[in-house]
Amino acid sequence: MFRNYRTDRTYIIAEIGGNFTTAEQAVRLIDEAKATGVDAVKLQTYRARTLSTRGAMFDMENTGVTSQFELFQRYEVDESLHEEVFRYAEAQGLDWFSSPSHQSDVDLLERCGVGAHKVGSDDAVNLPLLRYLANTGKPIILSTGMCTLDEVRDSVAAIKAQSDSRIILLHAITSYPTHPENVNLGAMQSLMREFPGLDVGYSDHTLTPVACLCAVAMGARAIERHFTYDKNADGPDHMLSADPEEMKWLVDAIRAFEVMRGSGVKEPAASERVTRINNRKSIVLERDLKAGDVISEADIAVKRPGTGIYPKHFEEVIGRRAAVDLKADAVLQWSNLA
Structure with a gap:
């Protein structure tokens, strides 16, 4: 048959x-x-x-x-x-x-x-x-x-x-x-x-x-x-x-x-939902900042995890001011910037 x-x-x-x-x-x-x-x-x-x-x-x-x-x-x-x-x-x-x-x-x-x-x-x-x-x-x-x-x-x-x-x-x-x-x-x-x-x-x-x-x-x-x-x-x-x-x-x-x-669609796999966050990188602080401090290139770096501002925005962050007091190694969020 x-x-x-x-x-x-x-x-x-x-x-x-x-x-x-x-x-x-x-x-x-x-x-x-x-x-x-x-x-x-x-x-x-x-x-x-x-x-x-x-x-x-x-x-x-x-x-x-x-x-x-x-x-x-x-x-x-x-x-x-x-x-x-x-x-x-x-x-x-x-x-x-x-x-x-x-x-x-x-x-x-x-x-x-x-x-x-x-x-x-x-x-x-x-x-x-x-x-x-x-x-x-x-x-x-x-x-x-x-x-x-x-x-x-x-x-x-x-x-x-x-x-x-x-x-x-x-x-x-x-x-x-x-x-x-x-x-x-x-x-x-x-x-x-x-x-x-x-x-x-x-x-x-x-x-x-x-x-x-x-x-x-x-x-x-x-x-x-x-x-x-x-x-x-x-x-x-x-x-x-x-x-x-x-x-x-x-x-x-x-x-x-x-x-x-698989499906052929280029997108994150279901198994990457957690690693996409943990293994990607964000913009982080290299030193403590006070509210109002201007952020210089030397103040920031790109490190894991991927829970903050994406590295592609690195140039946009330079020259912005801290909206609140921030500690070194803090993962920057847009809400942290003035």
């Missing part, structure tokens, strides 16, 4: 697709993800025969050189397992959805009652699939790895021409893993400027949670990070996935940032 998406906080997605092949593994991932405080879990929905030719090859750091068809075939999830995983995620209060790679995958997810669709970067420019997804009327989360800005414009236009589905754009880099020099979070902000009416976030493939936290600080509305129970487990995505401890740290850090971000 898609019930946990809110406009007042970052939406955090744990990508578990590719990190399980059995219901037991999926349940463990969902339980662990739930405990970290994420909002959603995401699967990958594909059939090797509709996704890849038998000659297509991977050549990435996490896979080495290997057959795409054979790797995808190994991690296919059938419809019954989809349903079992989705039902369990929903029972845990998590949103759930998937990345379909073909129109038939969309149909499978629709039969499961999915509340939103995620588009992987490999299909970001697959306009026939995007139009098919748009026809469902469901929210579309669109990763934009490998895309130029013009290509993103075309994809957004294709969806909008078909329906008024909510579109959430995710900046992404399709390198597994992504190293810091390639993250380019500034491109995420370029998407924000280009599409001011859309929520924009970040889909992460780095080896640490730092990029995700930086993205949130730069305005990301949604964060997607691969999730595993063991970084050393068998499978290509485990190495670039957050484990439970790391994901918990990330979720807690994001929620802490959201509190720290």
Whole structure:
């Protein structure tokens, strides 16, 4: 479903697709993800025969050189397992959805009652699939790895021409893993400027949670990070996935940032009401004065607390007369001056 998406906080997605092949593994991932405080879990929905030719090859750091068809075939999830995983995620209060790679995958997810669709970067420019997804009327989360800005414009236009589905754009880099020099979070902000009416976030493939936290600080509305129970487990995505401890740290850090971000209005914090008085400074006397004495520059100084005349009035006080007898170290008030 898609019930946990809110406009007042970052939406955090744990990508578990590719990190399980059995219901037991999926349940463990969902339980662990739930405990970290994420909002959603995401699967990958594909059939090797509709996704890849038998000659297509991977050549990435996490896979080495290997057959795409054979790797995808190994991690296919059938419809019954989809349903079992989705039902369990929903029972845990998590949103759930998937990345379909073909129109038939969309149909499978629709039969499961999915509340939103995620588009992987490999299909970001697959306009026939995007139009098919748009026809469902469901929210579309669109990763934009490998895309130029013009290509993103075309994809957004294709969806909008078909329906008024909510579109959430995710900046992404399709390198597994992504190293810091390639993250380019500034491109995420370029998407924000280009599409001011859309929520924009970040889909992460780095080896640490730092990029995700930086993205949130730069305005990301949604964060997607691969999730595993063991970084050393068998499978290509485990190495670039957050484990439970790391994901918990990330979720807690994001929620802490959201509190720290505040209203944006530059004004004294509630906690500064007392310190604003005690820790600021006022104009004070350096010597005793009698009523009628003229105040010279040598007679006054600027010291704590901030309960008297503000230092910005220092020049105005010079040349005034004391209205009453005053002791050295007295904090001057306007009522003390004639």
